[in-house]
């Protein structure tokens with residue numbers, strides 16, 4: 206019989222926009238014995254997780270809980286629960302993950318209007334607000350931090366305008382939550398989806414979401430249709446349709462997370478331990494300290510890359526602090542550089558998608574991966590590898606520039 210080797214994954218320095226390195230405390234949390242999902246000890250852990258998620262999302266919303274599945278399960282749960290076939294949905298797109306929102310909204314039967322911005326830039330709020338006012342959508346859905354291009358979209362004005370017009374505003378904050386401020390309530394966002402494997406430094410496998418009463422009202426109305434509870438008068442007033450998905454039905458998920466604990470799926474015990482520990486770490490550090498830490502390491506990384514003679518990609522006014530995109534210099538094979546970083550130094554950086562494939566590298570400074578040792582290790586290795594690829598640079602300059610930042614020079 207074939208024998209399979211013991212599991213022994215290499216120690217990597219993961220400097221991608223996710224998944225990133227997981228805090229050892231979170232890995233330990235995942236190794237504890239499981240509890241039954243209706244065990245009071247476990248429901249207490251679920252409730253604590255909800256409490257911590259409200260702080261993370263900076264919201265007073267009742268509903269803040271993880272959807273079991275990767276981040277796109279959270280996106281799909283929110284869109285499938287809020288969009289009825291025939292609903293008008295506006296999707297402003299400035300990178301790959303905007304296209305994901307579009308695809309999911311399409312599959313929900315939405316009448317989608319897309320507005321697009323050249324990759325490397327973001328929208329002026331007026332552009333989105335103008336399109337919203339003319340299209341009069343039921344929902345506006347957009348990405349906060351586009352990991353594909355390393356850009357961050359200001360949301361506050363758009364959120365306010367959507368609220369004023371009675372439009373539901375849905376935001377994919379998968380890549381920003383826990384690394385960059387996300388102000389659910391202050392920015393008038395009706396539903397937000399976060400991710401675990403990016404700035405929270407928890408493995409992939411859960412999607413924390415939060416939504417307010419405006420969003421809940423739509424979800425509950427659709428549930429009443431499904432149960433046949435709608436009166437004739439209501440039936441005449443609207444043509445609400447039930448939520449298509451069972452697994453991703455927010456009305457059922459919230460019953461499961463409510464004190465009623467109505468059975469739905471089997472909660473992912475070990476992932477819940479992981480998320481709870483990850484959130485505890487975030488709150489111990491403090492959200493504002495955490496955002497400042499991400500900015501500090503971003504500054505050191507940028508200083509090093511520029512001293513090396515690298516050109517950063519995209520409009521710097523809307524650069525996402527946790528992802529730094531670097532233009533691959535002409536006649537350098539980007540994949541060969543990435544491969545040498547991985548195989549000689551154990552460091553992983555990312556390439557990009559679509560129009561940016563082969564044109565930029567993407568370097569993440571997220572969560573537990575975002576620390577001085579990693580930034581310095583990457584800059585030293587990057588210099589050496591680029592020299593091996595015959596790129597002319599003044600050796601040592603990158604590390605000195607980064608050290609200047611760390612030593613406050």
Ligand SMILES: *Cc1c(COP(=O)(O)O)cnc(C)c1O
Nearest residue numbers: 275276277302350352377379380
């Ligand atoms: C990573 C990412 C996703 C997708 O997350 P999965 O966990 O792979 O499903 C969605 N949106 C953004 C902005 C991301 O960065």
